[in-house]
Amino acid sequence: MARALVNVPAKVKRGDVVEIKVLISHPMETGFRPDPNGKFYPRDILKSFACTYDGEHVFSAELFPAVSANPFFSFTVVATQTGVLTFSWTDDKDQTQVQTAKIEVE
Amino acid sequence: MNPAARIGGLALIAMLGAFAARAQIADADRKSGAAFMSAQTQEMQRDDGANPGMLAALDGESLWNARTGGAGKSCADCHGEAQTGMKGVAARYPAFNEASAAPIDLQGRINLCRQDQQKATPLAPESRDLLALSAFIGLQSRGMPTAPPDDPRLTPFRERGRALWSQRMGQLNFSCAQCHDDNWGKHLGSAPIPQAHANAYPIYRLEWQGMGLLQRRLRNCMSGVRAQAFPYGAQEFVELELFLAERARGMPVETPGVRP
Amino acid sequence: MQQDHPSEGASRRAVLTGAASAALIAVSPAARATMSEMDEAIRAFTKGAPIKQGGVKVDIPILLESGNSVPAVVSVESPMTPADHVVKVALFNEKNPLPQIAIFTFGPKSGRAWVSTRIRLSDSQKVVAVAQMSDGGFRMGMIEVIVTLPACAEER
Numbered sequence: 001m002a003r004a005l006v007n008v009p010a011k012v013k014r015g016d017v018v019e020i021k022v023l024i025s026h027p028m029e030t031g032f033r034p035d036p037n038g039k040f041y042p043r044d045i046l047k048s049f050a051c052t053y054d055g056e057h058v059f060s061a062e063l064f065p066a067v068s069a070n071p072f073f074s075f076t077v078v079a080t081q082t083g084v085l086t087f088s089w090t091d092d093k094d095q096t097q098v099q100t101a102k103i104e105v106e
Numbered sequence: 107m108n109p110a111a112r113i114g115g116l117a118l119i120a121m122l123g124a125f126a127a128r129a130q131i132a133d134a135d136r137k138s139g140a141a142f143m144s145a146q147t148q149e150m151q152r153d154d155g156a157n158p159g160m161l162a163a164l165d166g167e168s169l170w171n172a173r174t175g176g177a178g179k180s181c182a183d184c185h186g187e188a189q190t191g192m193k194g195v196a197a198r199y200p201a202f203n204e205a206s207a208a209p210i211d212l213q214g215r216i217n218l219c220r221q222d223q224q225k226a227t228p229l230a231p232e233s234r235d236l237l238a239l240s241a242f243i244g245l246q247s248r249g250m251p252t253a254p255p256d257d258p259r260l261t262p263f264r265e266r267g268r269a270l271w272s273q274r275m276g277q278l279n280f281s282c283a284q285c286h287d288d289n290w291g292k293h294l295g296s297a298p299i300p301q302a303h304a305n306a307y308p309i310y311r312l313e314w315q316g317m318g319l320l321q322r323r324l325r326n327c328m329s330g331v332r333a334q335a336f337p338y339g340a341q342e343f344v345e346l347e348l349f350l351a352e353r354a355r356g357m358p359v360e361t362p363g364v365r366p
Numbered sequence: 367m368q369q370d371h372p373s374e375g376a377s378r379r380a381v382l383t384g385a386a387s388a389a390l391i392a393v394s395p396a397a398r399a400t401m402s403e404m405d406e407a408i409r410a411f412t413k414g415a416p417i418k419q420g421g422v423k424v425d426i427p428i429l430l431e432s433g434n435s436v437p438a439v440v441s442v443e444s445p446m447t448p449a450d451h452v453v454k455v456a457l458f459n460e461k462n463p464l465p466q467i468a469i470f471t472f473g474p475k476s477g478r479a480w481v482s483t484r485i486r487l488s489d490s491q492k493v494v495a496v497a498q499m500s501d502g503g504f505r506m507g508m509i510e511v512i513v514t515l516p517a518c519a520e521e522r
Binding site: 143144145146147150293294295296297299312313315326327330331366 | 427429430431432434435437514515516517518
Binding site: 030064075 | 463469472474481
């Protein structure tokens with residue numbers, strides 16, 4: 001499925017509000033784009049994205065075709081402990097992909 | 107010819123001379139296409155965590171290390187770590203290929219390697235894998251100056267590319283030079299006309315919502331002036347690429363670039 | 367000529383107007399959200415609750431060089447504590463085929479009610495952000511942007 005680029009600062013101070021960046025490789029085919037025969041290319045989008053921090057919800061999104069190809073999200077999290085950030089996204093066929101990143105809190 | 111007509115003719119020649127002299131962009135005035143984009147698009151290129159071209163480069167890294175073809179060899183098996191072995195390589199292409207006695211661009215080189223060394227099928231123009239490998243190899247030259255080889259065998263090909271650059275074509279009857287040498291910095295509609303330096307390919311183009319190589323861009327320009335575009339891989343394109351590399355000599359490689 | 371053939375001119379105009387309105391009927395319901403469709407989508411999100419203006423900022427460059435990848439930053443003024451935080455922020459548009467863009471969910475752990483993303487805008491239009499607060503109230507902000515087209519026609 002899709003490849004993703006996750007950007008989490010390697011070392012942060014406790015209590016810092018940290019910026020996370022996620023870039024996911026996906027065409028986000030809208031279902032409104034005509035092919036050369038005038039039919040529409042079938043819709044194929046990521047419909048949701050979520051980020052948890054040691055299992056606790058941080059940020060999530062419900063997505064529509066108006067999200068650009070190769071979806072990009074940047075958001076913040078309060079660094080409370082050394083732990084694991086889990087990113088997951090689900091497409092129209094209900095296939096979910098997961099990627100994790102470690103966050104080290106001093 | 108009466109004297110007045112002769113004077114008129116001379117004036118026209120003088121004017122064309124001035125036009126031609128103005129056409130070449132002075133080194134100090136050269137600007138990357140990135141200089142003509144919005145601050146947000148510039149930032150998108152600069153930030154590796156936000157540049158979608160980095161996704162292609164990551165795919166390229168996997169391909170670099172993947173064994174393929176009848177020989178079961180990976181690029182890395184011959185070339186080692188791309189971070190060292192491919193440093194500065196993309197900045198030197200197109201280069202002269204002895205076997206065909208003609209210049210080849212980086213994509214031609216990748217496909218020759220696949221055919222001769224890996225015993226694999228060549229990658230199709232603009233295919234995902236060719237874009238990915240090109241982005242990954244190009245990335246190893248990022249920040250280095252564009253450095254086309256000083257190989258006299260390339261000269262006749264590059265000169266044909268230069269001639270093609272100035273040749274009017276299509277129903278609109280425009281040459282590349284008329285927009286990108288003579289009128290850069292002005293606008294077509296609301297879009298600024300850049301100088302068309304090929305120092306960031308493959309690029310992630312917002313308009314395409316994906317990656318593309320220089321030949322895709324050149325084909326787009328040709329259809330823009332309503333000309334019949336050369337097919338992918340045409341000798342004319344490689345010659346244009348050679349000329350463009352010379353024109354951008356010394357400008358830092360930006361691969362993978364982002365462009366509107 | 368119009369004096370000579372008034373009926374022909376009139377009928378031709380009628381045909382042209384008829385063709386134009388037929389095209390509009392064919393296009394409008396399926397291919398672009400109308401202002402009322404955006405309003406309806408917003409009402410569905412708030413379940414009809416009143417919305418206060420302000421406190422929500424939609425940051426998009428006003429002149430866009432491509433509608434395919436529009437950098438959008440949305441932020442809401444909030445202390446983001448367990449007692450007082452932003453729960454959701456929904457982004458809407460006026461003229462795309464669908465009025466919704468994305469619905470973001472935050473929590474106290476978010477630290478800030480802030481998100482940066484990239485969206486598609488099919489045309490120059492309004493983009494509206496509606497925030498649902500932890501006390502059940504709603505706030506909104508909006509921006510009007512101009513989407514420009516590339517100068518050169520491209521092969522498809």
